[in-house]
Amino acid sequence: MKRFYDALLDPVLPAPEGLHDGTGAVAGKRFDVYRNNVMQSLTDVMRAGFPAVRKLIGAQNFDLVAGAFIRAQPPTLPIMQRYGDGFDSFLAEVPQLAHLGYLSDVAGLEQALRLSYHAADCVPLDAARLGDLPPEQLGAVRFAVAPAVHLIPSVWPLYDIWRFNTEDGAPKPQPVAQHVLITRADYDPVPHPLSPAQGAWIAALMAGETLEAAQDAAGAVDPACDIATPMALLFAQNAVTGLITKDPA
Amino acid sequence: MLDARRTPNTLPNAPGVGFKPAHFQGLTDDPGPAHWIEVHAENYMGDGGRQIAQLRALSEQFATSVHGVGLSIGGAQDLDADHLARLKHLCDWLKPDSFSEHLAWSTHGAEYMNDLLPLPYTDATLAHVAAHIDQVQDTLGRQMLLENPSSYLAFDDSTWSETEFLAELVRRTGCGLLLDVNNVFISATNLGTSAEAYIDAYPLEAVGELHVGGHAEDIDDRGAPLLIDSHGAPVVGAVWTLLDRVLARTGPRPVLVEWDNDVPDWPTLRAEAVRAAAALAPA
Incomplete structure (x- = not known):
C-alpha cells in the first residue's frame, strides 16, 4: 500500500x-x-x-x-x-x-469565513445587559465572544480587495489599511471592514482583555478611535454571548 | 461479532436521495417518493452552523442514513480513534436509521487521500477488515453496512473473489452490506467480468441498502472501456436493469439515488427517485 x-x-x-x-x-x-x-x-x-x-x-x-x-x-x-x-x-x-503582498491575507480571510460557517451556534447576549452594569464596573468587564467571530488584521485594504474579487460591481480598493471582522448573526458569515484602531480594540476583547484595556489598545493606535461603532456592530451581529465581570484569576 | 438484532437497520424499503444543501427547500417542500436521505458523515462534523441545523430539521421529516467516506476500514493500519469518536458523536445525536462505510482505504500514516482506494482480497486483508468492522460496530453499538467498491484495476495478490470476501466478512462480523449496483456495473465493465454473475454470487440476504448512481465513460491505454464512478450523471438503463435483477431476488429494499457532482436541480433528482420507486413497485 x-x-x-x-x-x-x-x-x-x-x-x-x-x-x-x-x-x-x-x-x-x-x-x-x-x-x-x-x-x-x-x-x-x-x-x-x-x-x-x-x-x-x-x-x-x-x-x-x-x-x-x-x-x-x-x-x-x-x-x-x-x-x-x-x-x-x-x-x-x-x-x-x-x-x-495581500494574497496571504485574502486567503486568511477566506479560511476564517469557512471556519465561521461551521462554528458552534450560541445564544447572543442582549446589548441591554451592558446597560444593567453599574458604570464604575464597565471598564473591568470582559466579553465572551461567539466562536463564529474572527478577526483578520491587515496592512492592506483587505475588505475592499476581497469584495472587489467576489462581488460584481464592487468599488475599487482604496489605499487604506483595513482589518476585517467576521461575524455570523445566524448562519451566514459576514465580513466587516475596521480601522486598525478598531481592529486593535476587538483583538484585545477577543483575547479576553477588559473593556478598559481594549480601549487603551485602540487609543495606542489612534487616540481619536471611534469605539461606539464596532461596539454596536458586535451586539447587532450577535457576536457577544456573555459578560464576564469577575477577574478570571 | 455483533448481535445484529440489537440494532436493526430501520431504513424504509423506499427510495432515498443523497442530500445536497442546494436541495434543502425542494426536498422538504416536495419530496415526492423520497422517504429518506443519506449524508456523508464527514460533512457533518463541524460544531454548528447551517449544515448541522439542516440535518436536524431533515431528521424530523425523513429517515436518515449516515454514510462514512473517511474511516479507511480497508487499510492495514489502526483505525483513527479520533475519527471513530467523531462518527460516534454524530450517530449518538442524530440516531440515524443506518450507518455504512466502504470496503476501501484512504489513509496512510497521518495523511488522508480523499478517495476510496482499492485493496487486494487476501486472508491478511480479510483479517484486518474484519477486525476494523468489529471495532466500528462495538464503538457505535450498532450494525454497520459495508459497501462494495467501484474498481478500475485488480491486484495480482488477490486470492478471494470480491463476493466471497464480502460474504466472509458478513459471517465473521455480523455486519450488513450496502450493494452499490452502479459500482457492480462499473467494476464488471472495467475488469471484463459479468455484472449479472456478480449479483448472482453476491450474498443478497445481507443487503440492508442499495445504491444507484451515474458514471462517466472513458477508455484505457489499450482502448478498452473504462467507466469512472463520478456520481455526476443520471443512472444509465443498464444499471436500472441490474437493480431489477437484485430486487427480483431480495424484494423491496431501501434504494438510494446518489448524485454528488455537477449536482442537478431538485426536480431532476426527484425524477430519479420516481424511477427508483417504479423499480421498487413494478406494475
Missing part, C-alpha cells in the same frame, strides 16, 4: 507493480484514475474554499499553486471543510506570488 500511496501524489512515479486490468494486462492508465480522483477532489476543495484568491491569480495559476500545496501538505483529516487551513502561510512563501 505504501507504493500505491506514494505514486498517488507523484505523477513521475510509475504505477505500482502487481496491478492488472482484470484480463491480466498491466493496469497502466487505470492507476491514473486514482491519481486523478485524489488531485481533482482536493483541487475542487481548494477552489471552493478560496474563490477570491483564485480570481486574483487566475484559474490556471490557482490550480498550480493549489497542486503544490496539496503535495506539500496533504490532508491529515477526512473532514474536507477543514482542508486548506494554512494555505495563507503557504502562499506567503511562494516567491512567484511575492508581488501580491
Whole structure:
C-alpha cells in the first residue's frame, strides 16, 4: 500500500507493480484514475474554499499553486471543510506570488469565513445587559465572544480587495489599511471592514482583555478611535454571548 | 461479532436521495417518493452552523442514513480513534436509521487521500477488515453496512473473489452490506467480468441498502472501456436493469439515488427517485 500511496501524489512515479486490468494486462492508465480522483477532489476543495484568491491569480495559476500545496501538505483529516487551513502561510512563501503582498491575507480571510460557517451556534447576549452594569464596573468587564467571530488584521485594504474579487460591481480598493471582522448573526458569515484602531480594540476583547484595556489598545493606535461603532456592530451581529465581570484569576 | 438484532437497520424499503444543501427547500417542500436521505458523515462534523441545523430539521421529516467516506476500514493500519469518536458523536445525536462505510482505504500514516482506494482480497486483508468492522460496530453499538467498491484495476495478490470476501466478512462480523449496483456495473465493465454473475454470487440476504448512481465513460491505454464512478450523471438503463435483477431476488429494499457532482436541480433528482420507486413497485 505504501507504493500505491506514494505514486498517488507523484505523477513521475510509475504505477505500482502487481496491478492488472482484470484480463491480466498491466493496469497502466487505470492507476491514473486514482491519481486523478485524489488531485481533482482536493483541487475542487481548494477552489471552493478560496474563490477570491483564485480570481486574483487566475484559474490556471490557482490550480498550480493549489497542486503544490496539496503535495506539500496533504490532508491529515477526512473532514474536507477543514482542508486548506494554512494555505495563507503557504502562499506567503511562494516567491512567484511575492508581488501580491495581500494574497496571504485574502486567503486568511477566506479560511476564517469557512471556519465561521461551521462554528458552534450560541445564544447572543442582549446589548441591554451592558446597560444593567453599574458604570464604575464597565471598564473591568470582559466579553465572551461567539466562536463564529474572527478577526483578520491587515496592512492592506483587505475588505475592499476581497469584495472587489467576489462581488460584481464592487468599488475599487482604496489605499487604506483595513482589518476585517467576521461575524455570523445566524448562519451566514459576514465580513466587516475596521480601522486598525478598531481592529486593535476587538483583538484585545477577543483575547479576553477588559473593556478598559481594549480601549487603551485602540487609543495606542489612534487616540481619536471611534469605539461606539464596532461596539454596536458586535451586539447587532450577535457576536457577544456573555459578560464576564469577575477577574478570571 | 455483533448481535445484529440489537440494532436493526430501520431504513424504509423506499427510495432515498443523497442530500445536497442546494436541495434543502425542494426536498422538504416536495419530496415526492423520497422517504429518506443519506449524508456523508464527514460533512457533518463541524460544531454548528447551517449544515448541522439542516440535518436536524431533515431528521424530523425523513429517515436518515449516515454514510462514512473517511474511516479507511480497508487499510492495514489502526483505525483513527479520533475519527471513530467523531462518527460516534454524530450517530449518538442524530440516531440515524443506518450507518455504512466502504470496503476501501484512504489513509496512510497521518495523511488522508480523499478517495476510496482499492485493496487486494487476501486472508491478511480479510483479517484486518474484519477486525476494523468489529471495532466500528462495538464503538457505535450498532450494525454497520459495508459497501462494495467501484474498481478500475485488480491486484495480482488477490486470492478471494470480491463476493466471497464480502460474504466472509458478513459471517465473521455480523455486519450488513450496502450493494452499490452502479459500482457492480462499473467494476464488471472495467475488469471484463459479468455484472449479472456478480449479483448472482453476491450474498443478497445481507443487503440492508442499495445504491444507484451515474458514471462517466472513458477508455484505457489499450482502448478498452473504462467507466469512472463520478456520481455526476443520471443512472444509465443498464444499471436500472441490474437493480431489477437484485430486487427480483431480495424484494423491496431501501434504494438510494446518489448524485454528488455537477449536482442537478431538485426536480431532476426527484425524477430519479420516481424511477427508483417504479423499480421498487413494478406494475
